[in-house]
Amino acid sequence: MEDKLLIWKFKHGSREALRRIYDKYHSHLLKIAIVLTGNIDTAEDIVQEVFTNFAQTSKRLELNGSLKSYLTTSVLNAVRNLRRDRNRHNADTLEESEQVVSMAKRPDQWAILSEQLENLSIAMTNLPYEQKEVITLRMEADMPLNKIADLQKTSISTVNARYRYGIEKLRSLLNSEVKV
Template sequence: MSPEYATYDDSKLASLLIDRDRRAFAEIYSRYWPILYKHAFRMLKEENESEDVVQEVFTKLWQKAPSLQADISIGAYLYTSTRNAILNFFSKNKVHHAYLSDLGNFLDQAQEITDYRIRERILSKLIEGEIEKLPPRMREVFELKRNQNLSYKEIAGVMNISELTVKTQMNKAISTLRNKFGNHLPSFFISL
């Protein structure tokens, strides 16, 4: 860098920057980078993010240089750009954290639902296995009630037995299943 650029004031450097003078840009960079970095670090408390924010500010400064106004205050422009970049970082980071949090919750819930459904299927198979082990008459009474939702009177008519026998067989079937599965027996079976 030419030593004379170090003697230029900000307005002279700004006018050279507008004309795409690389040495003017380098001088502005060396003048303001440490100040902007300290400000960004005070806000972000993270070296890499602070460096990224300041680098982004200078990249945009170079890209927008030809469209800057001639009377621009470089210091104010850079400070405002840094503040806005920090706010954007916070906003993106907040959205990013919210997204990750929501995704984590979704995955946790999906895992719980999947685990629940697997356990439900296993329990259902175990219950079906125990129903198959019931004595034939008891199983038939139980399945007519469960599968066809027949009343005790209707079951008695179908099987040609008394309603009292149907009720006794149902109570024994439910009692047998409760003894095997306790609280895990779905409430549907209990209300039969």
């Protein structure tokens, strides 16, 4: 109900509603972007871009599902676009991010990662991107597998397989840190 109300007010130009949405979801979106990209700077840029685009479309905004799901999907699309651009320009891939995650923190850095998030982000860089997406959307966004299959334009069984392989790999990578 709160999100519905926030969207309502936001569409009518409320700065307070925009602020509330920003405060409510920035951490969630940053975490998803960091885990998917393995790069704090990139993740911050993506989340800022997602919120900026969101802020600019207030009166045209038509939500079919939840606000959280809409913003999560926006981050996902932004990451995919970035990957596509980088692959097109043969630049560094997003997977080459381990050293970036572990680099010293900048004073003007927006996101301050817990040790677990840093380790998780590093571990995730070893997974194929599609597996990363499935695990992140399932674990962090609580997205059902059929919805993930829609987003990945593939079958649920493929998504299931990506999920299983990804979890096993992640468990082995995090090894001593996860309590089985």
